[in-house]
Amino acid sequence: MSNSRLTSQTPLKSYRRALLVGASSGIGAALAHQLAEKGYQVALLGRRLEMLEAICAEINQKHGQGQAIAFAHDVEDTEQVPALFGQIVKQLGGLDTIIYNAGILLPVTVTEFDTEKDLQMTQINYLGALAWLNPAAAYFQTLKTGQIVGIGSVAGDRGRVGAPAYNASKAALHTYLEALRNRLTRRGVHVLTVKPGFVATAMIKDSPRTLMVISPEAAAAGIYRAMQSHQQTVYVPFQWALLMQVIRHIPSFIFRRLSF
Amino acid sequence: MNPQSLPFERLKTLENFGHSLQAQSYLYRPTNVEQMNEVFKQAKQSGLTVALRGAGRSYNDAALNGGGIVMDIQDMNRIVEWNPETGLITCEPGVTLQKLWQHILPDGWWPPVVSGTMTTTLGGCLGMNIHGKNNFKMGTIGEQVVEFKALLPTGAEITCSPKLNGDLFHAMISGMGMLGVFTAITLQMKRVYSGMLNVHAWNVPNLESHIQALTENAPNNNYTVGWLDSTASGAGMGRGQLHTANYLPEGEDPNPKKTLQVAYQTLPATMFGVFPKSIIHYFMAPFMINPGVWLINTAKYIAGMREGHHPQSHAAFHFLLDYVPNWELAYGRSGLIQYQSFIPKETVREAWREILTLTQKRGLPSYLGVTKRHRPDKFLLSHAVDGFSLALDFKVTQGNRARLSALLQELDQIVLEAGGRFYFAKNSETSPETAKRYLGEETIERFKALKKRTDPNGLLESDLYRRVFGS
């Protein structure tokens, strides 16, 4: 973890600054590249430092030195967050956007109840988000500006037989983000809930049933568009909005009999 | 190492003058030296750096520190001591030039060196070692300083004068607030016998006559300044207007008691007798495709300037734009930047010609050019040369950023080739390479060695310092 600062802006070379939690692979990595492409400076977090550093090197190579910086961090280590948040704001020279993307999906069979797995998913997918988005919310609310993005999932829209705790962790994240939005919109802060469908990353490579799969790059582009246009909740790709509209309305007596 | 984070209630988005930059910082406004020291301690505990800020009138990132602490010294604004017999005044660093001149003028004194705005603080003025329209005769503001006291980030308090701690005296003045913070400043004021100046304005038709007029008039008048029409090309390139101003000798003003009053100096609250001044910038905005031209014309109108001789108050002559509140807003949302270069007299003709030609060729002419004659000084990070300065205003738009940025890098090369220098309170795009070339590596090393001494933990840092000297 380097202590160096990113290049500060001038009137003719201005940057926005984003903090990305969970940027080492998949959607997060694609978002890092997407944001750098759009003139953001980025702080990239995750456990796999080498992968983060490789992404930083690529960005700094392409967009000039001092545009990206990596921090090794496990979101389960919530005590570390306040100090690290301050440190990152210092090294970025400010903060305009925070994106919470860290997430895991631990497969369970339809008859399996594994508390260990469920607690871990809750910890990473939801509790980590609280630890990171709370200080960001407090920071932005004082400055009356800023953007908070949470990567939820279509999986958070219903509880299904295949992934109870994963579903619940994403649902909790959605509800928390909704409350943040209700608190912070009046303070000039934009809160975006992203619900991706299936994205071709390590997370779903063993999933038995997938449909309408898109690339991480396409997902990142969709997320960036929603950030730009200040949407509140976005399905990526948008077709999922229709599909989930249907799925959300499937009555419980039918849903109970479904096998996905 | 577990840094203690600062309360978010301190967070504030600060801007530069010209509204082209924003930076989020923890803002502290100490009212005494102990509180200043407290800020340094907090910085050390939280692992953050501190930038000093006066009135925030720098055009660039001098008073900004994104993600860190900003210590705003404006609440330390007491006049500690004023002696109307000797003209010596001691002020806290947050005293503005406005407060200063309004305090002393009724006694028949005027600050010997002032900037083009009176809203600046003395702390900021010393940090940047500002000059006025009399730089060639009087030097910079640093040359008027008899003594100052300063607090170092270590907690030590020191006193400096040209003789006492001379190295720090000459480095802290011009040092961008990177060595310590001024806590009390003693300056010598200048005796005046009237609230009026004799102003003379006349046109100069081209570059040659412009430079010649500055050369001949600067040594022989109290103030000399030129306006340069940077849109003129061909034979008219460099054309403009020269203004000189002179103090009235003792006895010439029949009623000095009256003209030395503050009320006599200031301009009326309405312009053209109709518009409240506070809304004038709205009327200027539509003209901002060609803003400077309109500004100059308006300025001249307000001042009643015409060819020839006429009396004008000190305040009106020096601080005209202060009387158009928020005039810089007329440059629109993306703001304005200023580019000022100082070029030796031997190379100035060619260099100015190249600069003007290039801005026109790139389709990015500045509309407002201000010219002055300068002399070298002994301060460490000096911008001065035995030569001339040209300050150009550029309007920033969403569409012209990249082109303007490229243009300024080209202009830097012209200035460097000509042996010129730059000014840290204005230029916002100076690269570390450029700074190294005009200051010389040895000067930068000397400055950094002094900084090691006064600020061993590197607590003082601004966006400007990081940009030009690296952190």
Ligand SMILES: NC(=O)c1ccc[n+]([C@@H]2O[C@H](COP(=O)([O-])OP(=O)(O)OC[C@H]3O[C@@H](n4cnc5c(N)ncnc54)[C@H](OP(=O)(O)O)[C@@H]3O)[C@@H](O)[C@H]2O)c1
């Ligand atoms: N792929 C899909 O179909 C899909 C669909 C809907 C929603 N999502 C959501 O999209 C997000 C990104 O997933 P992905 O598909 O891109 O999978 P991925 O490639 O596995 O990415 C997950 C990211 O989260 C980080 N992460 C996981 N645990 C962490 C921890 N304890 N501490 C810090 N960072 C941690 C990972 O970094 P390290 O491993 O280096 O720590 C990685 O950067 C997740 O929130 C996921 O729930 C994915």
